[in-house]
Amino acid sequence: MAAAITVRDLHKSYGELEAVRGISFEIEQGEVFALLGPNGAGKTTTVEILEGFRDRTSGEIDVLGHDPRTRDRDLRARIGVVLQSTGIDPYLTVAESIEMYRGYYPNPRPVDEVIEVVGLEQKRDTRVLKLSGGQQRRLDVAMALAGDPELLFLDEPTTGFDPGARRNAWTMIRNLQTLGKTILLTTHYMDEAQALAHRVAIIARGEIVAEGAPGTLGGRDVAATVVRFLVPVGAEPPPERLVDGLEVRDGAVTLRTTAPTTALHRLTGWAIDHGVQLDGLSVTRPSLEDVYLELTGASESNDGEDEPVAAGRGRGRRRR
Amino acid sequence: MSDLALGFRQVRWTNRAFWRNPASAFFTFAFPLMFLVIFTAIFGGTTNTAFGEISTSDYYIPAIGTFSIITATYTNLAISITFLRDAGILKRIRGTPLPAWAYMFGRIVHAILVSLLLVAIVIVFGVVFYGVRVPTDRLLPFIVTIIVGAACFSALGLAVTSIVPNADAAPAVVNATILPLLFLSGVFIPLQPGNPWYVLLAKFFPVYHFAHAMLAAYFGAQIREAAWQWRDLLVIAIWGLFGALVAVRRFRWEASR
Numbered sequence: 001m002a003a004a005i006t007v008r009d010l011h012k013s014y015g016e017l018e019a020v021r022g023i024s025f026e027i028e029q030g031e032v033f034a035l036l037g038p039n040g041a042g043k044t045t046t047v048e049i050l051e052g053f054r055d056r057t058s059g060e061i062d063v064l065g066h067d068p069r070t071r072d073r074d075l076r077a078r079i080g081v082v083l084q085s086t087g088i089d090p091y092l093t094v095a096e097s098i099e100m101y102r103g104y105y106p107n108p109r110p111v112d113e114v115i116e117v118v119g120l121e122q123k124r125d126t127r128v129l130k131l132s133g134g135q136q137r138r139l140d141v142a143m144a145l146a147g148d149p150e151l152l153f154l155d156e157p158t159t160g161f162d163p164g165a166r167r168n169a170w171t172m173i174r175n176l177q178t179l180g181k182t183i184l185l186t187t188h189y190m191d192e193a194q195a196l197a198h199r200v201a202i203i204a205r206g207e208i209v210a211e212g213a214p215g216t217l218g219g220r221d222v223a224a225t226v227v228r229f230l231v232p233v234g235a236e237p238p239p240e241r242l243v244d245g246l247e248v249r250d251g252a253v254t255l256r257t258t259a260p261t262t263a264l265h266r267l268t269g270w271a272i273d274h275g276v277q278l279d280g281l282s283v284t285r286p287s288l289e290d291v292y293l294e295l296t297g298a299s300e301s302n303d304g305e306d307e308p309v310a311a312g313r314g315r316g317r318r319r320r
Numbered sequence: 321m322s323d324l325a326l327g328f329r330q331v332r333w334t335n336r337a338f339w340r341n342p343a344s345a346f347f348t349f350a351f352p353l354m355f356l357v358i359f360t361a362i363f364g365g366t367t368n369t370a371f372g373e374i375s376t377s378d379y380y381i382p383a384i385g386t387f388s389i390i391t392a393t394y395t396n397l398a399i400s401i402t403f404l405r406d407a408g409i410l411k412r413i414r415g416t417p418l419p420a421w422a423y424m425f426g427r428i429v430h431a432i433l434v435s436l437l438l439v440a441i442v443i444v445f446g447v448v449f450y451g452v453r454v455p456t457d458r459l460l461p462f463i464v465t466i467i468v469g470a471a472c473f474s475a476l477g478l479a480v481t482s483i484v485p486n487a488d489a490a491p492a493v494v495n496a497t498i499l500p501l502l503f504l505s506g507v508f509i510p511l512q513p514g515n516p517w518y519v520l521l522a523k524f525f526p527v528y529h530f531a532h533a534m535l536a537a538y539f540g541a542q543i544r545e546a547a548w549q550w551r552d553l554l555v556i557a558i559w560g561l562f563g564a565l566v567a568v569r570r571f572r573w574e575a576s577r
Contacts, residue, residue, distance in 0.1 A: 051415060053574070073417045081415040087407030091340030092333075100333050103326065104418040127340070147416070 003062070004029045004151050004182040005050060010059035012045050012206075019045045021206035023059075027184060027199075029150075032177050034197035035186045038296055042206040043186040044084050047155050050184070051081050064151060077105055080144030082137075084155040084186075090129035094120055094139055097128060098146050105147030117179075118142040118172055134165035138172065151182045158192060170195055190289045200288075204296040218291035225260040225285055227267065229253050229278035238270050323422060330418070330426025331433075338430065348396065352388035352438060353445055356380050359508065360450065369510035371535070371543035377450035381442060382538035383507050386469070386531045388438040390502070393431045393470050395494050397477030401427070402490040405481065406575045414573040424567070428474040435470035436463070455538050461547040462537040468553050469530040472560030476526070479563040482570035501527040526559035 005027040012020040020042045027033040035043045048054045050061065052068035052075070061067060066075040088097055095111055102108035115121055118138040123131060131139065137157060144152060157173070158166045166189075173196050176183060187193055193200045194214040201211040202218070210218045224245075230252055231237045237248045243263045247254045257263040260283060271278050286294075339345055360377045367376045404410050413423055446452035455462055477494075484493045502508060504522035511519060522528040533552035536545035 053411070053415070073419070076415065077417040079415075081412070083408060083412060083415070085408055086412045087404070087409040088412070089337050089409060091337045096336070101416065103329055104416040106417075143412075 002029065002065075003027060004031070004064060005033075005184065006060070006062040007046075007050070008060040010046065010049065010061065011057045012042075012049060012054070013057045019206055020049075020056075023203070023206070023208055025201055025208065025211065027182060029182050030177075030180055031199065032173075032183045032185060032197045034193040034200045035184070035203055036188065036190065036193045036200050036292065037186075037203035038188055041203045041296070043203055044155055046203070047153055047184065047186055048083075051079070051153055052076070077147060078150050080147060080149035080152045080181075082140045082144045082152070082154045082157055084159075086140060088128045088136065088139060088143065091127060093125050093127050094131070094142070095124050097139060098142050101143045101146040107148055108146055109148045111146075114142045114145050117145060117175055119168065134161050134168070137161070138169070141172065141176075145176070149181070151184070152176060154183060154185045156186055156188070158187070158189070166192070190287070190292050194288050202292055202295050209295045210291070214288055217288060218286075218295055220286050220288070220291055222258075223286045223291075224256040224258050225283060227253075227255040227257065227260065227263065227281075227283050229281040232277055232279060235276045236274065238267065242266055242270055323419060326418060327422040327425035327429070330422055331429045334426045334430040335433075338434070348392060348434065349438060349441055351391065352384050352442055355387065355508075356384045356442060356445065359384070367510050368512065369543075370506070370513050371539070371545070374510075374539070374543070375452075377446060378452050378539075379510060379535075381446045381452055382534040383510075383531065385439040385442050385466070385538075386527075386534045387502060387507050388442060389435040389466060389470050390473050390498060390527065390530075392434045392438055393428075393473035394477040394480070394498060396434075397427060397431055397474055398480045398484065398494045399487075399490045401478060401481045402484045403487045405572065406487040408575070410573045420571075424478065427478075428471065431474045431477075432467055432470040435466060439466055455540065458537055458540050458547040461549075462534075465530075465533045465537045465549070465553065468556055468560070469526075469534070472526055472530070472556045472563065475560045475563030475567060477563075478571065479566035482566060482572060485576060498527070501525050504528070505531045507531050526556050529553075529555040 003026045005025075007026070008024050010020055010023045011018070023042070023046060025033070035046065037043050045054065049056045050063055050068055052071045055069055061069070064075060064078050066072050068075060092100065094115065098111050098114055102111065112124075115124055118141050120135060120138055120142065123135060128136065128139065141154070141157065154173070158169045161169060170192070173183065173185070177196075185193075185196060197214060199212065200214050200217055201208045203209070212218070215221060231248075233251070237251065237253060238246065240246045240248060243255060243257065243266050245256045255263060255267070264283065267278070359380050363376045365376060366373045367379050369379060401410070414420070443452070443454055447454060480493065480497065481490075484490045501522060504518050505511075505525075505528040507527070519528070529549075529552035533549040533556070535543065536549045536552075537547050539545065540547045
């Protein structure tokens with residue numbers, strides 16, 4: 001199947017500032033793809049270039065067989081856009097706003113169907129100005145769906161939501177996915193990317209520093225497990241030769257290991273033999289957040305002088 | 321749906337949103353009437369104008385008509401469009417297949433319709449309270465003048481948004497550009513006979529010609545003017561085309577950052 005979006009070596013400069021520095025990725029049809037990164041990483045610039053709102057400095061782009069730069073009407077009829085910050089006429093009702101947008105598209109979806117997908121049935125005839133922030137955001141999505149697009153851009157769809165509203169939005173986005181839509185999502189929430197996306201690209205300072213399925217991103221699946229505990233005051237810490245990779249510092253013990261079963265067996269055996277409690281014992285795998293902070297944080301502090309160690313693990317990384 | 325149908329559909333949506341804000345709609349219509357009452361009260365009886373003595377209430381029907389049309393087109397469009405631009409509403413529209421011209425068509429045609437309604441209200445008010453006459457025998461030139469003027473000032477209203485940095489600045493920029501011309505063109509205080517420097521200056525701008533064409537179409541032979549003021553209409557049309565050109569080339573759909 002042809003890719004819905006292909007981006008090759010995309011660059012965008014604003015004067016001296018290089019906002020996007022050579023990004024490449026591909027999104028398959030029916031896929032939910034997340035661009036994850038901190039504010040100012042270049043997510044919105046990238047997405048708005050794909051939507052045709054901005055021009056690029058260089059690079060090749062194909063969106064549903066079109067170059068978005070031409071602002072082709074046929075392309076606009078096949079995409080739905082939820083911008084990061086956007087407005088809706090405050091004096092129209094929910095149903096009217098959707099109805100107005102339906103008229104712009106050749107094959108629109110029925111109003112009530114769209115309202116149902118975003119769960120605004122109760123607010124059907126409420127004016128936009130009376131909606132809460134979360135409800136307005138859902139109406140944003142509804143209006144983007146009015147034309148029954150094949151491809152949907154969601155730029156930070158849940159920023160500013162309370163946890164309940166975010167869960168509702170996630171359910172809604174999963175519904176869209178079951179409709180067979182291709183979705184490009186940007187977010188700075190790790191859990192959101194993990195919950196929704198088939199694939200995630202982490203973007204920092206205008207570059208993709210890692211790309212892959214949420215479970216394997218940045219080598220999470222093969223990364224070391226971390227075991228941590230505290231030795232009670234007065235007790236003797238375990239000898240470092242007990243297990244490879246054991247570090248003892250001021251009674252805090254940290255162990256990084258790729259063979260956690262054996263290591264834990266030895267540690268707990270040692271503890272029982274010596275009658276020592278392992279206070280606050282924890283066994284953790286790196287979360288997506290750990291990977292994210294390592295990748296985005298590392299590139300921040302190194303300021304590009306060194307290759308960030310973790311970044312080398314990511315697929316699809318491009319340097320200028 | 322054909323593109324033209326899209327355009328007319330956009331007129332309907334613009335209209336619906338317009339009436340949903342009753343305070344804004346009410347004052348759009350009440351403001352000119354207020355001015356009509358105030359000026360007629362202040363100047364009373366008859367007024368000395370460049371065309372001789374005219375009944376004050378009569379003079380202010382086309383003059384306030386001119387003012388109300390400019391308010392409904394230039395002022396309202398410029399302020400409303402910069403608000404929509406800052407609120408991200410325009411950018412969102414820009415992301416749909418709706419052609420840009422169809423959106424503008426909706427806004428301009430709606431502003432012209434509001435203009436016609438405004439002038440009708442001003443005349444009805446004048447008939448009821450001041451016993452003015454309706455220029456029934458010059459209705460065609462009167463209506464054509466209104467439409468040409470409303471279209472011109474709509475185009476200029478869209479054009480001026482390109483130099484308005486944000487919605488907060490819009491009323492200041494709009495008033496600074498239009499109020500002096502309204503005064504210099506005799507819309508608020510009738511011009512006297514002769515051609516002082518400020519009238520020569522005003523003649524470069526469309527407000528003077530629009531006000532003059534409105535007066536001529538309304539009074540006709542009574543002020544020894546032809547109802548059709550072709551030269552005025554031409555100047556207005558040129559300014560309108562200039563405005564449209566600037567709007568097409570310089571219009572911004574997004575708030576500047």
